Amino acid sequence: MLRRAQHAVLALVMVSTGAVFGVTVTAGTAHAASNCGQPITGLPLQQGSQGTSVERLQIRVAGFVDSGEVLSTDGIYGGRTKEAVRKFQKQxxxxxxxxxxxxxxxKIYSLQDSDCTPIHFSYAEWNKCNSNWSGGAVSATAAKANARxxxxxxxxxxxxxxxxxxxISSGFRSNSCNAAVGGVQGSRHTYGDAADMPGTQARRCQLHNGAKSSGFREILGQGFPGxxxxxxxxxxGSRQWHGC
Incomplete structure (x- = not known):
């Protein structure tokens, strides 16, 4: 809620500034600030398109897949990318x-913050271990990219x-942080691509079942030890679904 409030205040400041100084704040101007320095260009992108913009698009629609599917972020706009975009659009x-x-x-721009994370999540809540993302199973750069x-x-x-x-109760962990909380050796938390989500049993099972079609291979919940x-x-590497 705080992040949404901050967005609302920023929007009001932008509008007010435009009114005082006679600057017309267009939709294009607002969205330009939302591309987080990684614009998706060459539109329209469609089946057969290739390049960095396709990869950026794939990262943002990778949660709209079939059950058990993981969308490749290879910069090649194939049939599975088309289907993920279609599901995003429908949503x-x-x-x-x-x-x-x-x-x-x-719409993608409206869902992201200036650091390229989606508006409802942040690096700070994903990494409560250390400030530099180091000490895990992969480089700090890779861990942060996996988290995003x-x-x-x-x-x-x-x-x-x-x-x-x-x-998010736990996201990235360095090897030492992982050991301190009793995490298993080689935990995906040390790679930066894992998250633990608390809540009521009903909500946890809802998230568990929804994660199956959101691009995750490892889903562990109610009934699984710990x-x-x-x-x-x-x-x-291989699919692991347990619980709920």
Whole structure:
């Protein structure tokens, strides 16, 4: 709620500034500030498109997949990317044609903050271990990138499960932080792509089941040893779904 309030205050300041100085604040101007320095260009992007913009798009729609599917973020706009875009568009009331035009990209921009994380999640809540993302199973840069990709999947999960808040009780852990809380050796938390989500049993099971079609391979919840108070999602080589 605090992050939404901050967005609202910023919007009012922008409008007020435009009124006082006679500056017209257009939709394009507002969205330009929301591309977080990683604009999605070359629109429309569609099946056959390739490049960095496709990869940026794929990261943001990777949570809109079939059950058990993990969307590749390879910068190649294939049939699975088209289907993920179509599901994203349908979720947000856009024309569901699987083509990423200006309306689709504008919607993506409206869902992200200036650091490229989705509006309902942050690096700070994902990393309560240390400030520099170091000491895990991968480099600090890789851990932070993994976290951002996972946040976008949770943004999709949040939308698909009614828009209710998702709390993160544990995200990235360095190896030492992981050992301190009794985490298993090689935990996906040390890679930055895992998160634990507490809540009521009903909510945890809702998130557990929704995560199956949100691009996660590792889903551990109610009934799995050590997971009766949270649902854990992460990435791993082979699929592991337990609980609920």
């Amino acid at each position: 947000y009331g856009l024309q569901a044609d699987g083509i990423a035009g200006s309306q689709t990209v504008d 990709k996972s946040m976008w999947k949770l943004e999709a999960l949040r939308a698909k499960t009614g828009g209710g808040a998702i709390q 997971h009766n108070d949270h649902t854990h999602v992460g990435m791993t």
